[in-house]
Amino acid sequence: MTPAARTQAAIELLDAIIGAARSGGAAADTLIARYFAERRYAGSKDRRAVRERVYAAIRAAGDVPASGRAAMVALADADAELAATFDGSRHGPAPISADETRAAGGVAPAWLEAALLASGLERQALPALVERAPLDVRVNRLKATRDDVLPAFPDAAPTPFAEHGVRLPTGSAVEASAPFDEGAIEVQDEGSQLVGSVLQAVPGERIVDLCAGAGGKTLALAAAMNNAGALLACDVDRARLQRLPQRAARAGVTIAETRLMNPARETEALADWLGLADGVLVDAPCSGTGTWRRNPEARWRLTAERLARLQATQAHVLDVAAALVRPGGRIVYIVCSLLDEEGTDQIAAFLARHDGWSAEEPSLPAGRRHGQGWRLDPAADGTDGFFVARLRAPC
Numbered sequence: 548m549t550p551a552a553r554t555q556a557a558i559e560l561l562d563a564i565i566g567a568a569r570s571g572g573a574a575a576d577t578l579i580a581r582y583f584a585e586r587r588y589a590g591s592k593d594r595r596a597v598r599e600r601v602y603a604a605i606r607a608a609g610d611v612p613a614s615g616r617a618a619m620v621a622l623a624d625a626d627a628e629l630a631a632t633f634d635g636s637r638h639g640p641a642p643i644s645a646d647e648t649r650a651a652g653g654v655a656p657a658w659l660e661a662a663l664l665a666s667g668l669e670r671q672a673l674p675a676l677v678e679r680a681p682l683d684v685r686v687n688r689l690k691a692t693r694d695d696v697l698p699a700f701p702d703a704a705p706t707p708f709a710e711h712g713v714r715l716p717t718g719s720a721v722e723a724s725a726p727f728d729e730g731a732i733e734v735q736d737e738g739s740q741l742v743g744s745v746l747q748a749v750p751g752e753r754i755v756d757l758c759a760g761a762g763g764k765t766l767a768l769a770a771a772m773n774n775a776g777a778l779l780a781c782d783v784d785r786a787r788l789q790r791l792p793q794r795a796a797r798a799g800v801t802i803a804e805t806r807l808m809n810p811a812r813e814t815e816a817l818a819d820w821l822g823l824a825d826g827v828l829v830d831a832p833c834s835g836t837g838t839w840r841r842n843p844e845a846r847w848r849l850t851a852e853r854l855a856r857l858q859a860t861q862a863h864v865l866d867v868a869a870a871l872v873r874p875g876g877r878i879v880y881i882v883c884s885l886l887d888e889e890g891t892d893q894i895a896a897f898l899a900r901h902d903g904w905s906a907e908e909p910s911l912p913a914g915r916r917h918g919q920g921w922r923l924d925p926a927a928d929g930t931d932g933f934f935v936a937r938l939r940a941p942c
């Protein structure tokens with residue numbers, strides 16, 4: 548493909564991504580994969596270049612742009628090489644005119660920027676929310692140590708804070724590596740590794756991972772428990788939960804049992820665990836404002852209505868978790884969001900609903916106290932953004 552044709556492809560893809568963001572359609576990655584599946588003439592360099600242009604345009608536009616062209620023209624205003632590809636050639640975009648529409652910049656839609664500032668984030672911390680993220684992996688201590696893994700990747704370095712983390716150059720082919728194949732590493736952001744460790748699960752305990760998804764944190768819990776004890780991984784999403792057993796097998800995890808639940812009927816599915824868990828991890832469904840670095844189009848999709856629905860689910864899963872914990876046991880509540888509505892406000896509301904429970908300070912090597920919990924943010928900590936709180940049940 549010529550450079551101009553690559554820009555035209557990025558414009559077409561952005562049009563599809565913008566349409567999907569407005570209608571709740573497929574994610575950008577899916578649309579990009581479909582686009583190239585139908586255009587076999589595009590080589591791997593073309594695909595990489597187009598993808599980079601698409602994501603640069605998504606990162607640069609805080610709100611949904613009027614069109615793919617408006618997004619690319621805004622990008623070209625600051626990039627002469629890109630601007631030169633608007634050359635009107637056969638497969639390229641028409642030349643740029645001075646008065647045509649440009650996508651607005653910004654970090655997020657105005658209502659979301661306001662909500663982030665109201666949640667205590669400094670304005671200068673906002674751009675880091677949409678910068679490219681590093682590629683972090685967690686070393687699976689059931690299979691290897693960090694020193695075993697580091698030599699397998701030439702440009703790898705230990706993560707600054709997480710004990711078992713390794714940071715690799717973005718784009719490293721982790722899943723084609725021997726350590727991945729052997730189950731010695733899992734892709735996991737350093738922040739995710741840190742907040743997952745707040746439960747401090749130890750061998751022999753009875754632990755529930757209530758919102759386990761495909762098991763990213765379940766596998767870390769099993770490693771912390773050295774495969775000894777009981778570990779129940781639950782979710783309401785069959786497709787996600789179904790991926791867990793295969794990942795567990797690769798990681799040498801033997802104690803994770805999965806359980807699919809019906810939404811709003813979780814306590815029925817968990818009747819045999821009521822009041823018995825030493826600890827419950829609630830990695831709650833959330834708006835993902837802390838993970839825009841990896842998924843920048845998410846900020847185009849979030850609405851106030853969706854946020855309100857997520858908040859209701861978060862309160863509900865916290866209440867389910869409280870029913871599972873034994874006297875004196877604990878809950879760790881995590882959201883990959885920096886909005887107080889999903890973080891410290893949820894904890895305050897939980898404590899108001901549940902007599903005798905208290906919040907304990909998680910105290911991690913990165914981040915800082917925030918309300919009744921702890922917060923990591925991309926600008927200050929170089930991790931995805933997270934809120935985490937530890938709650939102690941009365942004895």
Ligand SMILES: C[S@@+](CC[C@H](N)C(=O)[O-])C[C@H]1O[C@@H](n2cnc3c(N)ncnc32)[C@H](O)[C@@H]1O
Nearest residue numbers: 757758759760762763764782783784830831832
């Ligand atoms: C942030 S994701 C979990 C990610 C996962 N723990 C990991 O580390 O990879 C939140 C999960 O909550 C699940 N969820 C949504 N509603 C739920 C409910 N009522 N009970 C349990 N899980 C729920 C979603 O299906 C989703 O998998």
